[in-house]
C-alpha cells in the first residue's frame with residue numbers, strides 16, 4: 001500500500017499532521033488537551049488550522065445574500 005496518510009494532531013479539532021498517532025503538533029495543542037478543555041476550533045496558529053478558520057469566516061457573510069431570492 002502506497003498510501004501515506006499522515007495522522008493528525010491528537011488535539012481533536014486540530015488539522016495539523018503529525019509524525020505518529022497520538023502526537024501533538026505543538027506545545028499549544030499539548031497544553032490544551034492536557035488541561036481537558038474541548039475547543040470547537042483549534043487556535044494553535046499553524047497553517048492547516050489558520051486556513052480552516054479563514055474559510056469559515058469568509059463563507060459566513062456570503063450565505064446571508066441567499067434568502068431574498070426565492071419569493
Ligand SMILES: [Zn+2]
Nearest residue numbers: 014042044049
Ligand atoms: Zn491546530
Ligand SMILES: [Zn+2]
Nearest residue numbers: 009014025029
Ligand atoms: Zn495541533
